[in-house]
Amino acid sequence: DLKLDILCYSSMDLPVAVAVSELVIPGLADQLSIMKKAIVSELLTQQPQLCPYHFVPPGLLIPLTAIYDTRYGEIEEKQSELRRNLHFRLGLPLDRPLLRTSNALTFGAMEMRDRSSSKSGSSLLRDVHKEIPSSGVSGGIMSLIDGSYEYYHYLHDGIDDN
Numbered sequence: 001d002l003k004l005d006i007l008c009y010s011s012m013d014l015p016v017a018v019a020v021s022e023l024v025i026p027g028l029a030d031q032l033s034i035m036k037k038a039i040v041s042e043l044l045t046q047q048p049q050l051c052p053y054h055f056v057p058p059g060l061l062i063p064l065t066a067i068y069d070t071r072y073g074e075i076e077e078k079q080s081e082l083r084r085n086l087h088f089r090l091g092l093p094l095d096r097p098l099l100r101t102s103n104a105l106t107f108g109a110m111e112m113r114d115r116s117s118s119k120s121g122s123s124l125l126r127d128v129h130k131e132i133p134s135s136g137v138s139g140g141i142m143s144l145i146d147g148s149y150e151y152y153h154y155l156h157d158g159i160d161d162n
Contacts, residue, residue: 004031005052007063034067046071053104057092064090066099102150 006027010019035050049070056063066086068079083099092098127149 001049002032002035003051004028005054005065006031007054007065009062031065031067038067038069053099053101055099055104057090057098057103059092060090063105068101070101096146 006024008019008023008027010023031052038050039048050067051070052065052067054063054065066082068082072079083097084094086092086099087094097103
C-alpha cells in the first residue's frame with residue numbers, strides 16, 4: 001500500500017499532455033524507485049509504510065519532498081536521524097523541527113488524508129498571530145514568534161486542556 005505524491009512545476013503554456021509525460025510520469029517513477037530501495041531491505045521482516053511529505057522550509061525557494069516510514073511516528077529514532085540529516089544537507093537550522101510531518105504542505109482534499117502522526121480532518125489554527133491586529137491593551141507584552149505553529153484552543157480535536 002504505497003502512497004505516491006509528487007509536486008511538479010512547469011510554465012503556464014506547457015501542454016498538459018507534455019507535462020504529464022515529461023514531469024508527472026518521471027516524477028512518479030523516481031518516487032517509486034526511491035521507495036523500492038527503502039522497502040527491499042526490510043520487505044521480508046517488516047512492511048514499511050512509506051508516505052511522501054512536501055515542505056517549503058524558510059530559505060528554500062522551491063518545495064522539497066521527504067519520504068518517511070510512518071509506522072512509528074515522528075519520535076522514532078530512525079525518523080529523527082533522517083530529519084537531522086536532511087536539515088544538515090539543506091543548511092537548515094538544527095534547533096527547530098522544520099521537516100516534521102505536522103509542517104508539511106497541505107492541498108485541499110489532501111489535508112484530510114490520513115497521516116499517522118496527526119488526526120485526520122484536523123482543523124487546527126495555524127499562525128494565528130499573522131491576522132490578529134494589536135489588541136491595544138494597556139501594559140500588554142508583545143512576544144516575538146519565530147517560525148510557524150499550530151494553535152489548539154479549548155477542547156479542540158477533543159484535547160482537554162484542564
